[in-house]
Amino acid sequence: MVKALNEALRRSLSEDDRTLVLGEDVGVLGGVFRVTDGLQAEFGDKRVFDTPLAEAAIAGVSLGLALAGWRPVAEMQFDGFSYPALDQVISHVAKYRYRSRGRQTVPIVIRIPFAGGIGAAEHHSESPEAYYAHTAGLKVVAPSTPIDAYDLLRASIADPDPVIFFEPKSRYWSKEEGDLDGASALPIGKARVLREGSDCTVIAYGAMVARSLAAAHAAAARGTELEVLDLRTLVPLDLDALAASVRRTGRAVVVHEAPLTAGFGAEVVARLMEDAFDYLEAPVLRVTGYDTPYPPATIESHYLPSVERILDAVDRVTNY
Amino acid sequence: MTATGPSEEPLGVLPSASDGEVDLEALGLKEEDLRELYRLMALTRRADLEATALQRQGELAVYPPLIGQEAAQVGSAFALRESDWIFPSYRELGAALVRGVGLVEYLHFYRATWHGGTYDAREHRFGYVSVPVGSQILHAVGYAMGARLDGDPLVALTYFGDGATSEGDFHEGCNFAAVFRAPVIFFCQNNQWAISVPVSAQTVAPIWKKAEAYGFPGVCVDGNDVLAVYLATREAAARAREDGTPTLIEAVTYRLGPHSTADDASRYQPGEEVESWKARDPLVRYRAWLEGTGLADQTFLDEVEGEAKSFAAEMRSGVIGSDPRPVEEMFRWVFEDVPPHLARQRNEALRFAAEAGDPEVKTRRA
Structure with missing residues (x-):
């Protein structure tokens, strides 16, 4: 996935000379995860540059650059370090088009490596997507596979609105065969059925898509066919795909790493109540991180939704 | 005459006595420019008082008066080129006026017609009102960085107050501007008060020294x-x-009005302090100098007075004559397109609005 993201940035930088890449250590080092590896050497330090260590300024300055006609792709080094930028993102980036009555858009992409499962220290495993999804004016994207990460990053950079782009760290080293810019590319705002099944829909995004597919594989061995729906985009949410899948299966489980209370899963469940209530055979359940701070890495496997916890929820809705 | 170089005493040009000498050649201003500065300050004073009155009469939701800060705003905005950008905070009606922003459109922010008012920032190169204190500083820095990448020789000036110098955005902005050599003027109007907190309780080192x-x-x-x-x-x-090269300018001035029309400054501003600053009223002081040097005569001053009066009256009628925007606009510019989830909400709002009466014709005072 790192290489796919890197290629997306390379092609965007190459095709549009207004595209910029900025952030902490994105230049010579190529980013702490190497997503920007080699880009400064190829495109120069005016278009790919390191900033001082100040996240609010990275976001605020990106807005100024966008007003001056540039298309900044800013990197927040880690999920847990993105919070100083929240004021700029919420107060200005999200509101600028609205405030200007549509006259000035701010086509900024803020990339945030997110979520856990990589054995990291405190502040390096958080899932802050609900903060952004709750903020009107932001698109929120979270790919699950390398090729989709490529497609969605390309689409995010081309998008006229600001996009918060969540990269699932634990999938950074995942591999996938396929064509970039292929016919399978879906735009922002479209979910994708990754596995068809008739018994229950498992809805996920980011790293939890692979976990849900693993659960579906295990369930199939026991004779339960799970449909896995990869949301890909949290805002705007693909309401039609969500309702269509659950109308087929009549049952749903939502999976994410972020804590339960007011997590994005609550939004998904509410949408299903509105759009698929008559089709539901059982209550929709959520399998999520717990309502605790992200725990120390030595016990994070007990916090993250596991195949077993997903299967347990599936059992409960299918046996309802 | 130069404004550079550290000094414990604020730079002054106007002599304390009205008959003192000013090196006009070094200043590089023509006589008509000197009169124009007065005209702009006088219009600002009158428009600002009118806006305060409009708020008292219920025509504006709130308004932050700038009275006492006319010289700081007009003098700085006047020194820029048309191609330069200004990123204001929320008390810069005077700078907006210099930039030719329609004040009715500007005051739509304070009439709560629309966030950002209804003017086009790009047309006047004057950004939208920015309320979170100091947050606009970073936009000026980013804009200046972008202009520099383009080789565009423009300058971005950002206004903020003494209180904003405590915000992280100020310090991050200064640092970024220095590191990227962003052509920014950090223009601090030190009006001595951040709502009720005096500058002495805000920061210990002099503001200009932080540069x-x-x-x-x-x-x-x-x-x-x-x-x-x-x-x-x-x-x-x-x-x-x-x-x-960026510059931090600390303009030492005084907020002769309240923080906003919702504030009561008499609870914290000492009366004798206010009186001492009234004696240094920037408009009165400049008029005295113009008269003393013969650059302005009574005819000119009367003309300006008449223009200011009709200017304010026109602003008043423009504000009072304006209606709220249609409810549909609440949804129109969240994104480039209205996504499905928002379209549902818009349709609901429009249905209720239609039941409550046509929002297009319903006026604020109805």
Whole structure:
């Protein structure tokens, strides 16, 4: 996935000379995860540059650059370090088009490596997507596979609105065969059925898509066919795909790493109540991180939704 | 005459006595410019008082008066080129006026017609009102960085107050501007009060001195001396255009009004302090100098007075005659397109609005 993201940035930088890449250590080092590896050497330090260590300024300055006609792709080094930028993102980036009555858009992409499962220290495993999804004016994207990460990053950079782009760290080293810019590319705002099944829909995004597919594989061995729906985009949410899948299966489980209370899963469940209530055979359940701070890495496997916890929820809705 | 170089005393140009000498050649201003500065300050004073009155009469939701800060705003905005950008906070009606922003459109922010007012920022190169204190500083820095990448020799000036110098965005902005040699003028109107907190409780080091730590010039100027403000800003702009050197200007002035119309400054501003600053009223002081030097006669002053009066009256009728925007606009510019989830909500809002009466014709006062 790192290489796919890197290629997306390379092609965007190459095709549009207004595209910029900025952030902490994105230049010579190529980013702490190497997503920007080699880009400064190829495109120069005016278009790919390191900033001082100040996240609010990275976001605020990106807005100024966008007003001056540039298309900044800013990197927040880690999920847990993105919070100083929240004021700029919420107060200005999200509101600028609205405030200007549509006259000035701010086509900024803020990339945030997110979520856990990589054995990291405190502040390096958080899932802050609900903060952004709750903020009107932001698109929120979270790919699950390398090729989709490529497609969605390309689409995010081309998008006229600001996009918060969540990269699932634990999938950074995942591999996938396929064509970039292929016919399978879906735009922002479209979910994708990754596995068809008739018994229950498992809805996920980011790293939890692979976990849900693993659960579906295990369930199939026991004779339960799970449909896995990869949301890909949290805002705007693909309401039609969500309702269509659950109308087929009549049952749903939502999976994410972020804590339960007011997590994005609550939004998904509410949408299903509105759009698929008559089709539901059982209550929709959520399998999520717990309502605790992200725990120390030595016990994070007990916090993250596991195949077993997903299967347990599936059992409960299918046996309802 | 130069505004650069550290000094414990604020830079002044206007003499304390009305018959003192000013080196006009060094200032580089023509006689008509000197009169124009007065005209702009007088229009600002009258428009600002009118806006306060409009709020008292229920025509504006709130308004932050700038009375006492006319020289700081007019002098600085006047020193810029048309191609330069201004990123204001929320008390810069005077700078907006210099930029030719329609004040009715500007006041739509305070009439709560639309966030950002209804003017086009790009047309006047004057950004939208920014309320979170100091947050607009970073936009000026980013804009200036972008202009520099384009080789565009423009300057971005950002206004903020003494309180904003405590915000992280100010410090991050100064540091970024220095590191990227972004052509920014950080223009602090030190009006002595951040709502009820005096500058002495806000920061210990003098504001202009903070520039030194970032590695660019800091200048302290008498903010009630329009010529000194003009000079300091012009020199800062020249430095910025030359090689991207930012400048921090501290304009020492005073907020003669409340923080906003919702505030009662008599609870914290000492009366004798207010009186001492009233004696340094920037408009009165400049008029006295113009009269003393013969640059302005009674005919000119009467003309300006008449123009200010009709200008304010026109602003008043424009504000009062305006209606709220249609409810549909609440949804129109969240994104480029209205996504499905928002379209549902819009349709609901429009259904209820239609039941409540046509939002297009329903007026504020109805």
